[in-house]
Amino acid sequence: MKKPxxxxxxxPLKLDGLRLKNRITMAPLYLGYAASGGRISPLLxxxxxEMAQSGAAMIMVENASITPNGSGSPRTIRCDHxxxxxxxxxxxxxxxxxxxxxxxxxNHAGRFAHVSEPVAPSVVPAFGKPPRxxxxxxxxxxxxxxxxxxxRAKKAGxxxxxxxxxxxxxxxxxxxxxxxxxxxxxxxxxxNRIKFPLEVLKRVxxxxxxxxxxxxxxxxxxxxxxxxxxxxxxLAQGLEKEGVAYISTMGGTYESFFLPEIINKAKKPGYMVSxxxxxxxxxxxxxxxxxxISTPAKAESILQKKSADLIGLARMLxxxxxxxxxxxxxxxxSILKCSPKCDACLQLVMQGKPAFCPKWSKESRxxxxxxxx
Numbered sequence: 001m002k003k004p005x006x007x008x009x010x011x012p013l014k015l016d017g018l019r020l021k022n023r024i025t026m027a028p029l030y031l032g033y034a035a036s037g038g039r040i041s042p043l044l045x046x047x048x049x050e051m052a053q054s055g056a057a058m059i060m061v062e063n064a065s066i067t068p069n070g071s072g073s074p075r076t077i078r079c080d081h082x083x084x085x086x087x088x089x090x091x092x093x094x095x096x097x098x099x100x101x102x103x104x105x106x107n108h109a110g111r112f113a114h115v116s117e118p119v120a121p122s123v124v125p126a127f128g129k130p131p132r133x134x135x136x137x138x139x140x141x142x143x144x145x146x147x148x149x150x151x152r153a154k155k156a157g158x159x160x161x162x163x164x165x166x167x168x169x170x171x172x173x174x175x176x177x178x179x180x181x182x183x184x185x186x187x188x189x190x191x192n193r194i195k196f197p198l199e200v201l202k203r204v205x206x207x208x209x210x211x212x213x214x215x216x217x218x219x220x221x222x223x224x225x226x227x228x229x230x231x232x233x234x235l236a237q238g239l240e241k242e243g244v245a246y247i248s249t250m251g252g253t254y255e256s257f258f259l260p261e262i263i264n265k266a267k268k269p270g271y272m273v274s275x276x277x278x279x280x281x282x283x284x285x286x287x288x289x290x291x292x293i294s295t296p297a298k299a300e301s302i303l304q305k306k307s308a309d310l311i312g313l314a315r316m317l318x319x320x321x322x323x324x325x326x327x328x329x330x331x332x333x334s335i336l337k338c339s340p341k342c343d344a345c346l347q348l349v350m351q352g353k354p355a356f357c358p359k360w361s362k363e364s365r366x367x368x369x370x371x372x373x
Contacts, residue, residue, distance in 0.1 A: 005330030006296050008303035013057075013310065015286055016212035016245035018101055018159055020057035020310070023303060024324050027248065027290045027312030028062045028105045028162070028216065030076070031345070031355040033372075038065060038078030040087030043354065043371035045094050052098035054317055055324035059100045060214075060248075061091065063107035063164050066149040067142070069115050070108030070170065075352070079106055079149040088156035096157065104153040105162040105216060108142055110170030111179065112254060121174045121196075122181040126255070136184070139196060142170070146200045147207035160212035160245060163200060165235075168253025171197040172218040175235055176227040194235040201242045212245035219249050219275040222256040222265075229275070233282045240283045248288040248312060249276040266291075267340035270298055277307035288312045294337050296327035315345070319357050 004010040013020045035041035052059050064079035065071035071078065078084050088104070095102035111120035111131040119138065120131035134142070150161045165171035173179040174196040180187050186195050197215075204213050217236065221227045236247055251272050256262050265271050272291025280287040290312030293299050299311045317323055320336035327335075336359045345355035354372050356365050 004328045006300040006327055009296060009300050009311070010328060013286065016160075017210070018212060020101065021099075022055070022057045022324070023310050024056045024299070024327075025058040025288060025310050025312050026051050026054075026056050026060055026317050027288070027314040028060045028164075029314040029318060030062045030072075030349065031318070032073070032075045032349050032352065033354055034075045034077045036074050038071065038074075038076055039084065040077070040091050041371070043368065044077075045091060046367070046371050048091060049094050049098060050321050051317060052095040052100040052102075054321040055328070056100060056313065056317060058103060058159075059095050060103040060105055060162055061095075061158075063105045063169075064088075064149065064153075066106050066108055066145040069119065070110065070113050070142075070145075071115070072107070072109040072112060072169075073114050073352070076114075079104065079152055080145065082152065085152060085156055088153065088158075092153075092157035096159070101159045102157070103160045103162055103214070104156075104158045105164050106146060106149045106153065107164035108146070108170040110173045112169060120170065121179060121186065124179045124181065133182075136186075139186070143196075143200050143203045147203045150204045150208045150211065150213065154208050154211050160214060161204070161208070162214040162216055162248065163197070163204065164216045165197055166216040166218045166248075166250045168218065168221065168255065171200065172227070172253070175218070175232065176221060177231070178221065178223065178226045190231040190234045194238050197235065198238050198242055201239060201244060205243060213243075214246045214248060215239050215244050217247045217249050217279065218251070218253070219279060220251045222252045222259070222262055226253070226256070229278050233279065236279050236283050240285050244285060246286040246288060246310070247279055247283065248290070249279050249308075250290060251275050268292065269294055270302065273302055273307050276302075277305075280306065280308060286310055290314060292316070292338070292340070295335070296323075296330075296332055299327070319359055
């Protein structure tokens with residue numbers, strides 16, 4: 001086989017007993033494709049088959065709820081009961097049949113949950129709606145729910161799970177000094193605020209056994225009184241000690257994403273790579289960089305500079321599922337790029353509709369629309 005143009009990008013990597021055939025992964029991306037009630041839909045299967053056919057080494061399926069009370073929307077995938085096993089099994093096999101590793105991100109949305117009474121570490125309102133503070137007994141229940149969801153994913157045939165500690169969801173809410181105002185053993189200094197996510201990781205690993213567990217990691221909330229890298233690094237090092245398989249880095253939460261300065265930041269290529277580089281300096285486990293890595297040349301440069309070990313593509317892979325194959329040939333110019341000026345997919349998702357890309361061909365858009373339920 002002819003050598004790929006971008007050698008670092010196509011080097012294999014061992015990850016906690018798994019072999020990634022290259023350094024390209026699909027970062028989790030919610031597009032509203034699940035059926036109402038969180039079931040696996042024909043559209044979701046079609047989408048993930050296309051993502052797996054891309055040639056990316058690992059496909060991380062978007063967040064799946066560990067409990068109905070922690071679901072972020074009516075179309076969020078669910079992994080909280082055995083009645084969802086058959087659908088999850090079909091999804092895992094759909095991805096693995098295309099020679100990609102299949103991962104499932106599991107999550108509790110906390111104060112951002114789409115429920116009448118959301119729960120969180122403390123009573124800190126989210127967009128004017130105050131959550132209820134969790135009791136320690138409820139926290140133990142949630143840890144068990146994470147563990148059971150991971151075991152369910154393993155039974156369904158997924159190769160690994162990823163704990164969602166990003167986007168300001170529940171795990172991140174415990175770590176943030178802004179959203180965790182507890183006065184018990186889980187609040188106060190950073191060493192206390194990281195206890196809950198570390199206990200979740202430990203329980204998941206103890207329950208699921210020989211099963212890799214990654215972590216979607218919030219490095220910086222990009223808010224004046226929010227979590228900063230100096231403190232989040234303490235969690236990263238704790239995760240490494242507890243045997244996390246990798247750390248997938250990101251910045252921002254729903255409360256910072258729409259600030260003018262963050263909107264402008266997010267338009268720049270590789271706008272979150274510096275966060276990955278900061279974490280990589282502090283830990284020895286593989287680190288994933290994401291955030292508008294639109295070209296193979298940019299991805300190769302990130303790996304060459306050792307800013308990260310893996311590249312996470314979300315919208316870039318969704319807009320052009322042939323990105324990895326074009327990269328292998330050095331055919332960069334033909335890659336369809338996600339325009340920083342376009343937010344059509346985001347607007348559709350916010351309206352509760354499935355996302356479609358204006359860059360797609362009429363045939364692609366028609367295929368997706370036909371499968372939507």
